[in-house]
Amino acid sequence: MRARRLRAGLKGWGGVATMAVACALVAVFALCVPLSGRGLDDGRSVTQASQTTVEKAEEDCEAPEKQTLSPSSADGDTIQAIKDREGEKRKLIVGVDQNSYRWGYRNPNSGKTAELEGFDIDLVHRIADDILGDPDAVQFKAIPTDQRIPAIQDGRVDMVVRTMTINCDRIEDVAFSAPYFKTGQQVLAPKSSPVKGYDDTLADRKICTAAGSTAYSTLEADQKDGKLPATTDISTTVPNQLDCLVRLQLGEVDAVVTDGALAASQAAQDPTVQLKGDAFTAEYYGVAMKKDADDLVRRVNQILVDYREDTANGWQASYGKWLSATLGKDAKKSEPPAPQYLRNT
Structure with missing residues (x-):
């Protein structure tokens, strides 16, 4: 995202970016490029490498919602560690919101001690059912907006399902599933x-x-x-x-x-x-996970494929239950695009 803003500024969009800022950013990128002996002999090699880094970052970030892994139902180390939890701890730990009406909120009239409900919560139950065989095998953790990424990186949660937009800055810190909702x-x-x-x-x-x-x-x-x-x-x-x-x-x-x-x-x-x-x-919500949790990312992407195809108890049913009253009965404008899996590693 920073690379894209830099390029936009240099083209004159708004006229507020200066060459001093550009030089500073290039210098930062240069420090991140491994210096070979050839680069030390010719400063142009470092400059060219820095420019390539900027352009690569911009190119990769044109569609952050596509930077995810292909679907798979296979278990890996991350999923196995979740399954190996014993007793009451054998649950999927998920960061959610408890204050977003119809997305993730506590309904005082639910008659079930104000359990969490909403569109995001339905998706969490679906993921837990697929991985652990029990839709209620979930430990919900309510986290504020600015703690979503730290909670993942610190290992406090396995994933975050909390109306979290996939964007260029965030894909540097966490891994995302394919989009499950379109908004703006x-x-x-x-x-x-x-x-x-x-x-x-x-x-x-x-x-x-x-x-x-x-x-x-x-x-x-x-x-x-x-x-x-x-x-x-x-x-x-x-x-x-x-x-x-x-x-x-x-x-x-x-x-x-x-x-x-x-x-x-x-x-x-x-x-x-x-x-x-x-x-x-135009933005897209995704399920966020640790950068190296490849097997979990692939599994969630497979779950999302199945969730979209399940017309009886999947995405469309959840939309109709929670969101049609506020966003309209026609869900087309909210449906995520057909997923693309462009991340290779």
Whole structure:
């Protein structure tokens, strides 16, 4: 993503990137390139290698949702370690949200001690059923937005299923499955607000986003590139996306920017707010896992293939149960594209 922004800046998109920034980034890439004796003799070799690194990073990141491994039902070391857990610990450990209405939330009216429910939760149960033979063999861990990647890297969870967008920065830190949902960033604001969408009506307005979210990084980049008014205040960030709705209700911010799928659910919770304008990005949710958990990535991708094909109890049924009321009965705009498995290692 950084490489793409650099290239965009040099082409004049927004006019805010400078040659000094370009030189600094090239220098950083140069430090990462192994120096051969030939490179020491000719500085141009290092420069050319650095440029190649930049171009390769940009090329690989054109479609981060395709950078995943082909499906397989085979067990590997990661899956076997999960299966080898004994007694009550023989569960799939999954990082989820407990505050996103219809995605991952505790329903106080469920009659089951407020168990977690939602579209993401259905997928977790499906994965657990396939790997452990029991859809309820899950240990849910509620984690805030900005702790999703650390939780995976630290081994606190086996995976994260939490409306997590696949993007260029994140595929450097974790491995993703193929996409399981398509969405895009949108603006949520009070119905009476003069804000009309992601445009100049956000000038002099305060926006709330979740810390560590794609929404915040998009706003930050767009403001630097001049696509978002310079007077828009994007400094308000919260641990969980639902906290933004609370800030909006209290009048502490003027608008919220988040995934349209989440924003629609928040609008369903509060009839005084609504989506403003169309989605201004195209994004895809994926299941996130450790970088070296190849067998688990392949297994989840196989599960997703089967989940999509299961019309009775799979993706479509879960959409109809949880999301059709807020996103519409026609699920086509939310269906992920046909998966491509372009990651080789």
